[in-house]
Amino acid sequence: xxxxxxxxxxxxxTPVGNLEDITLRALRALREADVVxxxxxxxxxxxxxxxxxHVPLRSCHDHNEAERxxxxxxxxxxxxRVVAVSDAGxxxxxxxxxxxxxxxxxxxLEVTALPGPSALLPALTLSGLPTDSFCFVGFLPRRPGxxxxxxxxxxxxxxxxxxxxxxxxxxxxLRAAAELDPDRxxxxxxxxxxxxxxxxxxxLAELAQRYASEPPRGEIxxxxxxxxxxxxxxxxxxxxxxxxxxxxxxAGLSPRQAAxxxxxxxxLPERGAYDRWLASRD
Numbered sequence: 001x002x003x004x005x006x007x008x009x010x011x012x013x014t015p016v017g018n019l020e021d022i023t024l025r026a027l028r029a030l031r032e033a034d035v036v037x038x039x040x041x042x043x044x045x046x047x048x049x050x051x052x053x054h055v056p057l058r059s060c061h062d063h064n065e066a067e068r069x070x071x072x073x074x075x076x077x078x079x080x081r082v083v084a085v086s087d088a089g090x091x092x093x094x095x096x097x098x099x100x101x102x103x104x105x106x107x108x109l110e111v112t113a114l115p116g117p118s119a120l121l122p123a124l125t126l127s128g129l130p131t132d133s134f135c136f137v138g139f140l141p142r143r144p145g146x147x148x149x150x151x152x153x154x155x156x157x158x159x160x161x162x163x164x165x166x167x168x169x170x171x172x173x174l175r176a177a178a179e180l181d182p183d184r185x186x187x188x189x190x191x192x193x194x195x196x197x198x199x200x201x202x203x204l205a206e207l208a209q210r211y212a213s214e215p216p217r218g219e220i221x222x223x224x225x226x227x228x229x230x231x232x233x234x235x236x237x238x239x240x241x242x243x244x245x246x247x248x249x250x251a252g253l254s255p256r257q258a259a260x261x262x263x264x265x266x267x268l269p270e271r272g273a274y275d276r277w278l279a280s281r282d
Contacts, residue, residue, distance in 0.1 A: 010033070012091070022116070036083045037084045065096050069103035088219070137161060183205065190218050
């Protein structure tokens with residue numbers, strides 16, 4: 001029961017592997033909750049039982065989050081404290097939670113987020129790639145064409161890029177990325193904080209070859225380094241380069257071949273020409 005307290009939504013990170021990573025604040029929030037909205041109640045029950053916490057659980061996942069958001073507003077308005085958790089890590093970060101937060105804010109109700117475990121930041125700092133600026137793209141699209149387009153855009157960015165990927169899709173993702181830029185430095189981080197934690201640093205081509213036939217198990221974060229630095233061309237050069245690529249495509253060349261030919265003719269580096277063409281189209 002609310003016991004006269006003000007309603008509040010609390011986003012509570014949970015361990016990505018090692019249960020000792022939970023914070024004291026997170027344990028207190030869970031113990032004081034009127035109800036816990038959990039991505040998978042079975043997994044959350046294991047966590048709560050381990051710490052001898054006994055509170056009601058309600059499922060809140062991708063398929064029912066909109067429905068739970070309406071329930072959340074009613075509960076918060078009645079003065080309840082609702083804790084939201086995902087299966088592991090920080091809710092709302094490539095996990096359910098965004099709709100809950102948006103509904104509470106729209107209703108003028110209180111929302112707070114606790115700091116705590118996440119796979120993203122440990123993977124980034126372990127990678128050895130530049131960390132002064134980075135881009136997190138969440139889970140890449142499942143459809144091959146959409147995934148390739150997303151990878152092309154992300155590989156053109158001048159930042160380190162991090163993505164989550166499912167084990168059964170990893171081989172296809174690495175193969176597509178390696179076709180776009182085989183020599184790009186990349187890092188695969190798997191099973192963070194668990195017994196079989198693994199960090200593999202290589203190029204995209206080397207990672208694609210390593211995991212082509214035997215996809216790894218567990219939670220995976222894939223990172224790659226920034227696009228190679230290049231002097232930005234002036235607008236006229238952008239137009240000329242794009243026109244040259246278009247002529248190559250019309251002559252039957254592949255996009256990669258046309259981009260390299262156009263770069264060679266313009267006196268630009270052939271390395272990264274395909275990414276430069278994608279950028280020029282944007």
